[in-house]
Amino acid sequence: xxxxxxxxxxxxxxxxxxxxxxxxxxxxxxxxxxxxxxxxxxxxxxxxxxxxxxxxxxxxxxxxxxxxxxxxxxxxxxxxxxxxxxxxxxxxxxxxxxxxxxxxxxxxxxxxxxxxxxxxxxxxxxxxxxxxxxxxxxxxxxxxxxxxxxxxxxxxxxxxxxxxxxxxxxxxxxxxxxxx
Amino acid sequence: xxxxxxxxxxxxxxxxxxxxxxxxxxxxxxxxxxxxxxxxxxxxxxxxxxxxxxxxxxxxxxxxxxxxxxxxxxxxxxxxxxxxxxxxxxxxxxxxxxxxxxxxxxxxxxxxxxxxxxxxxxxxxxxxxxxxxxxxxxxxxxxxxxxxxxxxxxxxxxxxxxxxxxxxxxxxxxxxxxxx
Numbered sequence: 209x210x211x212x213x214x215x216x217x218x219x220x221x222x223x224x225x226x227x228x229x230x231x232x233x234x235x236x237x238x239x240x241x242x243x244x245x246x247x248x249x250x251x252x253x254x255x256x257x258x259x260x261x262x263x264x265x266x267x268x269x270x271x272x273x274x275x276x277x278x279x280x281x282x283x284x285x286x287x288x289x290x291x292x293x294x295x296x297x298x299x300x301x302x303x304x305x306x307x308x309x310x311x312x313x314x315x316x317x318x319x320x321x322x323x324x325x326x327x328x329x330x331x332x333x334x335x336x337x338x339x340x341x342x343x344x345x346x347x348x349x350x351x352x353x354x355x356x357x358x359x360x361x362x363x364x365x366x367x368x369x370x371x372x373x374x375x376x377x378x379x380x381x382x383x384x385x386x387x388x
Numbered sequence: 389x390x391x392x393x394x395x396x397x398x399x400x401x402x403x404x405x406x407x408x409x410x411x412x413x414x415x416x417x418x419x420x421x422x423x424x425x426x427x428x429x430x431x432x433x434x435x436x437x438x439x440x441x442x443x444x445x446x447x448x449x450x451x452x453x454x455x456x457x458x459x460x461x462x463x464x465x466x467x468x469x470x471x472x473x474x475x476x477x478x479x480x481x482x483x484x485x486x487x488x489x490x491x492x493x494x495x496x497x498x499x500x501x502x503x504x505x506x507x508x509x510x511x512x513x514x515x516x517x518x519x520x521x522x523x524x525x526x527x528x529x530x531x532x533x534x535x536x537x538x539x540x541x542x543x544x545x546x547x548x549x550x551x552x553x554x555x556x557x558x559x560x561x562x563x564x565x566x567x568x
Contacts, residue, residue: 217547221450224450225449225450237521240423241421243422262446266538270410271401271409274538297420328398337393337396353452360538365399375565376560380556385565386567387565
């Protein structure tokens, strides 16, 4: 074992965690860079679409992705009910879309009115125009984890919605990463 | 529904997916920016440590994270066996660490010999010095998904290992994102 490195800080989490522990966790995870995407699903006559950073690629055989959604959110309910969802990976220039769709209590009526989008067929999830890449998925398993539900989905279709060479939109600390 | 956007491409996935489908998926997911971290675990007398991009924060109540590991890998076996793992979020200047630990077939003997690290107590996971943030976790649930195992862990300790203001190391396309 080596000595304690310079600038080392350490915070132990109590069981159960205190409010201080939760705040510390939020601050520490903000130090991870995360690409921004929009998760979308159709429930009844409504489009649901929210910005997310907590998604990942699970496997390419078969193509499989995962998204973590707050279990009590409308988007989690919509994804659970329909079993189909879209994931649009945003480009750096689409920060306004993330901010608009991320507003608390955004009304479902007209939610995507100002956001250019496309869907492959009536009733399928809206996909964001200009996204670096997009995926359509079918849920194959779910796992409840703390306050969130993990939706694991197999990719049924995918594509690009912008030219090659676009930079990604990336969250970092309490803002966005400046990329070049 | 709006018309098909400019520069729209579309690839449908067959069931079961073909090699062409898998290649297309790899190309499309490469267009998502992903912060790089190192997952570590101790098994017997050996440290295991590999770079990962497929991890995320699940919840802050309690502080909970997830990492997706190839089920047949040594690191998945080590995490499964020990039930405890570390996650060190790398800074932009730590690209060499990611590349060294990411080499195929890197021998376990001396794996971290060239990588400054620290552990909180004998037998606990190695944490990378100079990381933007680090977490120690205890596995609370797992889910098999396609070729991978999802490990969900509760955070037992966390901290920083560098000064404020460090930029993150971010994968994008087949290289690293240039940040400023």
